[in-house]
Amino acid sequence: MIKKFIHQFASPKTYLFQVTRAYPYIFVTSILIYIISIFWGLFLTPEDFVQGNSYRIIYLHVPASFISQALYGGMAIASAIFLIWKVKLSAYLVKSIAPIGAMTTFIALISGSIWGIPTWGTWWAWDARIVSTLILFIMYLGLISLHDSFANYEKADKFLAVLVLVGSVNIPIIKMSVEWWSTLHQSASITISDKPTIDPSMLYPLFGSMIGFTGIVVCLVILSSKLHIFVREKNKSWIKDYV
């Protein structure tokens, strides 16, 4: 039964119909959660003793930063599925996630730079966390242009999947950079193993903004994958029925 479900959902047609049905619910819920959390974080949480009010950027920077890495992780998983089981939808998803990943990494870099001015006194430092995030941004751009440079989609999919897997080595580097090297960037305030070092009054809206932003990004991935499926399957009869 599970195999049947996976097999069914792995078809672009089923995927398209399912995500189109889920899209409005995810969109409305995540927008609401995001707006409430941002409002909470910007206006209701107390000022930080060390960073002052500039710390409120955390509610915009951290979700983007977290998602930019999570999306790459998602691309790596989809690439592996494509290479092992030749699931066409996985290849479509890899290509669809890349521009959204580039967009979220852009937000993470820009918001981090602006936050750096009042906090560190500089908008840029050749710090391990910042440089590895910049590499992630360049990788996203490289993967997009690489896929677009191929005339043959099948070859492009394979090449992209292999490169995504090779590039996934950067994700643990980004994550651990603040532990392995002495960096200007602060170490993680929220970890799975330890108690968060942030006060609960500041932590709850942060969780909310992360959930809301994740939902918004999922909606963008749905739109991007829909577009890619339209491009790749445009000659199929079911696409004409769907449109």
Place this chain on the structure above:
Amino acid sequence: MSKFAFNSISEAFTMQSLNGQNHGFYVWSVLAIVFFTLLITFLVYKYKLKKISKKIK
């Protein structure tokens, strides 16, 4: 979630910190960048989907 961190709209706008620095410019700039980046991305995809749907039809 208890009371407002600022006493007035102008205070919320400037976001003056305990050290006397105004951080409003940084916070509002980031908010604007995030908002417009997301909005533009949504609009671009909606437009592209509309365009390709017309072609397929």
